[in-house]
Amino acid sequence: MAGTEPESPRTEAGLPVERLYNPETAKLDYSHIGDPGTFPFTRGNFPGGYRDKPWTIRQYSGFGTAEESNTRYKLLLERGGTGLSVAADLPTQIGYDSDDPDVVDEVGRVGVALDSLADAEILFAGIPLDRVSTSWTINGTAAIMLAFYVAVGRKQGVPVERLRGTIQNDILKEYVARGTWIWPPEPSIRLITDTIEFCAEHVPRYNAISVAGAHFRDAGATAAQEMAFTLADAVAYVDAVLARGRMTIDEFAPQISFFFYTHNDFFEEIAKYRAGRRRWARIVRERWGAQRDASCLFRVGCVAGGSTLQAPQAHNNIVRVAYQALASVLGGVQSMFTAAWDEPFALPTEESALLALRTQQILAQETGVTRTVDPLGGSWFVESLTDAMEERLIAIMDDLEAHGGMVRAIEDGYVQGLIADESWRAQRAVESGERPVVGVNVHTTDDPAPDIQIYGLDEAGRRRQLDRLAEVRRARDGAAAARALSELSAAARVEDRNLMPLLVDAVEAYCTVGEIVTALREVWGVYRQPVVF
Amino acid sequence: MDSPAAAPAPIRVLVAKPGLDGHDRGAKIVARALRDAGCEVIYTGIRQTADAIAATAAQEDVDVVGLSILSGAHLGLARRTVDALRATGLSDVKVVVGGTIPVSDIQPLLDLGVAAVFPTGTPIEALVAGVRRVVGAG
Numbered sequence: 001m002a003g004t005e006p007e008s009p010r011t012e013a014g015l016p017v018e019r020l021y022n023p024e025t026a027k028l029d030y031s032h033i034g035d036p037g038t039f040p041f042t043r044g045n046f047p048g049g050y051r052d053k054p055w056t057i058r059q060y061s062g063f064g065t066a067e068e069s070n071t072r073y074k075l076l077l078e079r080g081g082t083g084l085s086v087a088a089d090l091p092t093q094i095g096y097d098s099d100d101p102d103v104v105d106e107v108g109r110v111g112v113a114l115d116s117l118a119d120a121e122i123l124f125a126g127i128p129l130d131r132v133s134t135s136w137t138i139n140g141t142a143a144i145m146l147a148f149y150v151a152v153g154r155k156q157g158v159p160v161e162r163l164r165g166t167i168q169n170d171i172l173k174e175y176v177a178r179g180t181w182i183w184p185p186e187p188s189i190r191l192i193t194d195t196i197e198f199c200a201e202h203v204p205r206y207n208a209i210s211v212a213g214a215h216f217r218d219a220g221a222t223a224a225q226e227m228a229f230t231l232a233d234a235v236a237y238v239d240a241v242l243a244r245g246r247m248t249i250d251e252f253a254p255q256i257s258f259f260f261y262t263h264n265d266f267f268e269e270i271a272k273y274r275a276g277r278r279r280w281a282r283i284v285r286e287r288w289g290a291q292r293d294a295s296c297l298f299r300v301g302c303v304a305g306g307s308t309l310q311a312p313q314a315h316n317n318i319v320r321v322a323y324q325a326l327a328s329v330l331g332g333v334q335s336m337f338t339a340a341w342d343e344p345f346a347l348p349t350e351e352s353a354l355l356a357l358r359t360q361q362i363l364a365q366e367t368g369v370t371r372t373v374d375p376l377g378g379s380w381f382v383e384s385l386t387d388a389m390e391e392r393l394i395a396i397m398d399d400l401e402a403h404g405g406m407v408r409a410i411e412d413g414y415v416q417g418l419i420a421d422e423s424w425r426a427q428r429a430v431e432s433g434e435r436p437v438v439g440v441n442v443h444t445t446d447d448p449a450p451d452i453q454i455y456g457l458d459e460a461g462r463r464r465q466l467d468r469l470a471e472v473r474r475a476r477d478g479a480a481a482a483r484a485l486s487e488l489s490a491a492a493r494v495e496d497r498n499l500m501p502l503l504v505d506a507v508e509a510y511c512t513v514g515e516i517v518t519a520l521r522e523v524w525g526v527y528r529q530p531v532v533f
Numbered sequence: 534m535d536s537p538a539a540a541p542a543p544i545r546v547l548v549a550k551p552g553l554d555g556h557d558r559g560a561k562i563v564a565r566a567l568r569d570a571g572c573e574v575i576y577t578g579i580r581q582t583a584d585a586i587a588a589t590a591a592q593e594d595v596d597v598v599g600l601s602i603l604s605g606a607h608l609g610l611a612r613r614t615v616d617a618l619r620a621t622g623l624s625d626v627k628v629v630v631g632g633t634i635p636v637s638d639i640q641p642l643l644d645l646g647v648a649a650v651f652p653t654g655t656p657i658e659a660l661v662a663g664v665r666r667v668v669g670a671g
Contacts, residue, residue: 452653
């Protein structure tokens, strides 16, 4: 870095960028990079890249009641989507039933309301779970949603070992950003280790966890913080599973996946994915002694869009998303959601959702970027930036380790403070014009931004949801439901009992999400948040 | 605050996140901006009920309660907070609302007794000035 001039521009995360890169400055060492599909996987997880397997196009969708979301899912699949992504409403994510008086304003609003197995059955009606994979953005109640999925699969006659999909199931970042925590960290991590063990044993094609940086990012973290915090979370989960002593790293690591936002700083995003992939491979091998290459793979889903989307001149978002999608693909992601341009102010329309889908299809089928694996590999700049990013990741992770580890750094608000600092800096940079945003602080027009449209479940939808919940409670075998809940509570008190089989029993007895969460809350208590700004 | 001669007491603001939505990047930026502008700021954290917000407002003796709402549930949540403040005897505490608020919902919020609305995209300076204005200090 001796040649860096003081005014050298920096990426959004603060990595310096030289005027020119050449063989002298870059000093590439190919043994450090490696071929695609070869440790340390800088150039990708698989030797054939997208030639062998295109990325999965997975559009996040879900709203209102199960009927409405089911219709939208079928439409997305009909039009060439290759996987589902379930958005649940906040009561479902935090463990309240739709008839809870505290949540009446939020039922079916930001996702679909799922109170019981009856809703899940309708959500996947006519969708063959042995052929479609399903990703769930769900954390606090992830284990219950996994139980729903296993139970619906059974009803469809799909063997559990053929179910494919992902539950996000990453509670640590919920304590920092997004906030759908329920219980304190310790029992929450125990429940996550239960799901990881259960999937490794019974649902081998299911990702038990998708460790997510995306929400750090949207809360204001830089690309480097997003990646480093996520790796630190993953280390905490893996350590917890290994501490139980029932599994080796190679038995469950292949079912861990990751999830990020791709933002606007094009090459930094590419470097983020490449550096993260290499760092994870090294951690898995060096920290835990993994023997299998499959354990080292950094399988990534991403979103193009998020907080980079703007309401003023909203059609510009189409272009932002397309560039972000390209960066994601050049970074080697395994699945992608492209956001619709109208997301900053509305639930996407069928038209805007279709355009978002087409953005990926054009990239995959018209641009030719999939013809060779890791087309940017060996670029003096990209490899140098990947190295610089990896160094930054190591520095951030060392700092967290020095703070007592990730769980501690979250419990005392340290991570929250680091993100709040970056968020504040970014806000000032946009308001001062230091960071240009087209249509917001440069190239502005007098046209007003489109007004925000709020999606609310209509009265008929709300009625339908409440009626179904009441009917479930009336029609089920009440004694069996009560028994399932009390067995669950009893098992929750025993540290090394795996709760997943009991959760499957409980949902099959038509216990509701709210009832299950309440039963566990009585054993585990609630989380108390540190407040940092 | 009435006498221009006396040094004005700092404005005390409670920044609050009612409802279930946990996205509080905006709430934290607002809290920091108001603190930097000389206000005394308390932030509730996320997922607060209206009653909890009113209780904190009473305990902290605040002049303003700022609600940050991004879930679309602003009308119901603002109504409940205003009611809870009244029920706690805090009718003089000003309530302001920020977040993803459609233009068409601004007047209904004001009709509920909200003193000012700051939709997403409001510059920090405008927000600080708006808070000063509602307590008669701007």
